[in-house]
Amino acid sequence: MVHPSTRKISALLTLLTLLMVGCESRQPFVGVILIDTDLPTLYRGELPIGVTLDPGSGGKDLLSNNLLLNGGWELASHLEGCGYDRATGEVVTPNGSRLPYPLPEQHFGWELIGQNIGISGDKSQHYLLAHVSxxxxxxxxxxxxxxxxxxxxxxxxxxxTAQSTRPATIIATLVDAEMKQLSTPLTLTPTSEGGRLVGQLKVTQADAAPSLFLEIKATEGEPYLVQRDSISYWTSQSSATVTIDDLLLQKVGYKEQYGLDENLYALLSELHPSFVRFPAGATANGLYPGNYPLYLDSIQLLAPLWTLNQNEYTHHFGYPQLLQLAHALHSTPIIVTNFGFSDPSTIQRIEDIKLLPQRIDYIEQLLAKAPQHQVAIQPGYGLGGAEYDRRLTQLLDKLDTIYPNLQLISAADRSPYNEYSDYPFDLVLPLISYNNLAHIDSLITQRDQLLYPQMMSEATFDTDYTKGYFLPPLALRxxxxxxxxxxxxxxxxxGLTPLIATxxxxxxxxxxxxxxxxxxxxxxxxxxxxxxxxGxxxxxxxxxxxxxxxxITSLTADKEKKTYYLKAVNVTRHPLHYQxxxxxxxxxxxxxxxxxxxxTEPTTSLTPAGFAHYEKSVTQERLRLSSxxxxxxxxxxxVIFKFS
Incomplete structure (x- = not known):
């Protein structure tokens, strides 16, 4: 027989269990997201997303296959109208763009060790010259x-490439900041005729900031008799004059496709970019009259597209590779060209209206080189004003009749000067942060998209996480x-930037x-x-x-409206239960x-920057026809939800 008190305890436990289950099933939610499949479609079409190949990404030319900056000592001339930041080894172009540009007085990016060694040559060609004993x-x-x-x-x-007047050796090693060897040494022997020398360096110790060190030595020869006045002696001392040029350092296994590292090409293929753009707009704007190549040779195979004072900067990646790469990726190639004047924010404006016909001819050459003229041209970036629109009108007047399918992107909003535009303009946004998302939204929607079509080629995000409301980089993007x-x-x-960085x-x-x-x-x-x-x-x-x-959410559906995609981001540092x-x-x-x-950061963390580290997971749940x-x-x- 069960004692009455035992029955009471059992009933109480059952009641508490039911209450707990009821509370769990009725856990309060703080918000509701509605997916109403009966609402009409707002727009048919996916947002095209592309990339910009910026040769200045990451502090060096990452589109180059050379791990060395300025391996030929060709970035040599001081550029008129430009400033220099000697602390960072950068040139500051008239529009404020900062680009790696080793200075002549800093040996063009190389540290010279010892005496009787320096850079020689004329304006168009430089090389290392060393007199060694x-x-x-x-x-x-x-x-x-x-x-x-x-x-x-x-x-x-x-x-x-090396040449030596007498027997000499060049010993190459990877070293750390204290000149401690990090690799096996490589000995190269130049000849009096000169030529290309090749070898491999095998890494023996890890290092996060290595250097390439080349030691130049004169080789001791056979002993010979020296007679000076009344003194004679035997010696094996010798001397040599050695020249070195065109250094190229690559990781073994490097392979190239369409001017890019094959791994980079594979990553771009997986992105399926709608357009491939080159170079970055600020890069092109920094090249003003007298510094931008107008001759046809600049768009031939293996010739650089972007140069400073006719000196190569983008190395082997140029216009032909852009066309080939875009074709392989099934993307639209967009080339950003200088249009004869610098950014309107420039203090020192360097312009020459007489060069405008040459600029237009150059753009026509670019169009003519493209297969079936399937290339988009963007004259400049972030420009504006009546003068720009006047020049753009002249460009269109000449090319419209020749190239009826011309794809041209204006660097400026044409609405103040035209009732409508057949060509999209590139909308330049301020640095994107959570604090100005609403402002950016208003910039996007302030114009009639039918009269003034627009695109955003370089959406750039604020990296100062100390001001305003903090949002981790991935969540912000x-x-x-x-x-x-x-x-x-x-x-x-x-387009989103940066594509590549270190x-x-x-x-x-x-x-x-x-x-x-x-x-x-x-x-x-x-x-x-x-x-x-x-969808x-x-x-x-x-x-x-x-x-x-x-x-914050967005919602799309496939063509038949049977599968729905809900994208969402929690912009708070709190867990939120939603229905x-x-x-x-x-x-x-x-x-x-x-x-x-x-x-991956604990929610109790007091360090906002720690929330930058994320991990990805994929799960699937049955809905059981629930509402x-x-x-x-x-x-x-x-998070991305796929309802099907």
Missing amino acids: STDSLVGIRQNLRGVEISPGESYRLTL AAFMILAERRTPYLQAL DLEEQFPIIEAKSGTFHPTLFYQYLCDFTQLR ENLCRWDSNNSLQSDV IKLKGKNSNFTSVEILSYTS HFHYLFAPYEV
Whole structure:
């Protein structure tokens, strides 16, 4: 027989259990996201997303196959109208663009060690000249390898041109800041006839900031008798004059496709960019009359497209490679050309209206070289004003009749001067942060997209995380891309920068360059997911979901409106429980696939920068024909839902 008190305790426990289950099933949610499949489509078409190949990314020319900066000592001349930052070894162009440009008085980026060694040559050609003796102390050159980390077992291939009047050797090694060897030494022997010398350096010790060091030695010969006045003696001392030029350092295994490292090409292929643009706009603007190549040779195979004082900067990547690369990627090639004047913010304006016909002829040459003229031309970047529009009109008047399918992108808003424009203009945005998302949204929507079509080629994000409301880099980019997807009707294309950088923490690029190779970042993965998981129907979003909401969303559907894609980002550092309501005749979804990017930082962290590190997970849940779906957003979570 059960004691009455035992029955009471059992009943009480049962009641408490039911209450707990009831509380769990009725856990309060702080917001609702509505997916109404009966609402009409807002717009048909996906937002085209492309990339800009910026030769200045990461502090060196990452489109070059050379890990050495200025391996030929050709960036030599002082540029009229430019400033120089000697602390960073950069030239400051008239429009304020900063580009790596080793200064002549700093040996063009190389450290010279010892005496009787220097740079010789004329304005168009430079080389290293060293007078060495077998009795000399250390004589050589050294250069820090920017953005290169080395690991034991790796090998690097060194190629150079050298000549010596007498027997001499060049000993190459990778060294650290204290000149300690990090690789096996490579001995090269130049001849009196000169020629190319090739060898490999095998890494023996890891280092995050290695340098290439070349020591130049005169080789001791056979003993010979020296007679001076009444003194005679035997010696084996010798001397030599050695010249070195065209140094090329590559990681062993480097292969090239369309002017790019094959790994970089493979990563670009996975991105499926709608356009490939070259170079960055500020780069092109910095080249004003007298500094931009107008001759046809500059667009021939292996010739540089972008030069300073006719000196090569972009190395082997040029206009032919851009056309070939874009064709291989099924992308539109966009070439940014200087249009005869510098940025309007320039204090020292250097312009010559007499050169305008030559500029137009040059652009015509670019168009004529493209297969079926499928190339878009953007004359300048971030420019504006009546003078720019007048010049652009002259360009169109000449080329419109010759190239009826001309794809031209204006660098300026033409609305103050024209009732409408058949050509899109490149909308230049301020640095993007969470604090100005609403302002950026207003800039995108302020014009009639039918009268003045627009694109954004270089969306750049603020990297100063100490001011305003903090949002981790990935969450900030996701919020902006969601905003851009919501405004697809207003945008003909979107480009994100930087594409490539060596500083992952500071610049948060799409692709990281490290140790002479290229690696996808988490932003790269999200960008791939973003473009692959979307439909061609832009759906109306809940009017309650604004850019000030805790969770910002966009919604698209496939052609048949049977699969829906919900993109969302939690812009708070708090976990948020949301209800996702499914409504309409096509809302009988049976499953949802969830691609989630969550911060690895504990939510109690007091260091905002720690939230920059994310991890990706993929899960799938059955919906059982439910009219709603509950989801707990983690702090700063970025997520894509696929309902089907």
